[in-house]
Amino acid sequence: MFIANAYASTAPAGDAFSPLIMLVVFGLIFYFMILRPQNKRVKEHKSLVESLSKGDEVLTSGGLVGKVVKVSADHDYLVVALNDNNEVTIKKDFVSAVLPKGSIQSL
Template sequence: MQQGGGMEMIFILVVFGLIFYFMIYRPQAKRQKQQRELLAGLSKGDEVLTSGGLIGKISKVTADNDNIVIALNDTTEVTIKRDFVVAVLPKGSLKSL
C-alpha cells in the first residue's frame, strides 16, 4: 500500500478551491457590485423595473435615501424600498408600452 498521499490531497483541495472561487464566488461578487452601483445611481426621472414586475418612473427619492416613490401612471404612485429595483430601463420605455 502507498502511504504518502498527503501532497496529492492538498493539491486536489487547492484546485477545488480555485474552481469554486472563479466559477461561483467571483461572478456573484461582480453581480452584487453592479447591483450596488445601479441602486446608488437611481435618481428622479429614471424609468425602472422592480422585482415585483412594476414598471414606472421615479418621482421622488426620500430623504433617508432608502425608499423611492414610483409613478406607475398619472394618478398612481407607490413607495418601495430602493433594493427592489432590478433594472433601469432606457428613457422612453414607458411611452412604448
C-alpha cells in the same frame, strides 16, 4: 484457509499531498465560478441603486414598470409612479433595472 493475509501498503511519499492539491483546486474552481461573479453582480447592483435619480424609468423585481418621482436620500426608499393616478413606495434594493427613456410610453 479462506482468509487472505493483509499486508501494509507502501505508498509513495507524493501521494500524501494529493488530497491537499485537490482541495486547493476545488477551492479555486469555487472562487472563480461562483464567488467572483456573484460579487461582481452585487457591486453592479449597488452602483445601479446609488445612481437612481428623479425621472428615471425603472423595472422592479416584482415586475412593476414606472417612473421615479421621489428619491429619499436618508432612507432607502423610492416613490415610483406607475401611471398618472398610482404611486408606489418601494425599497431601492427592489429595482432590478433602469430602462431607457421613453420605455413606458412604448408599452
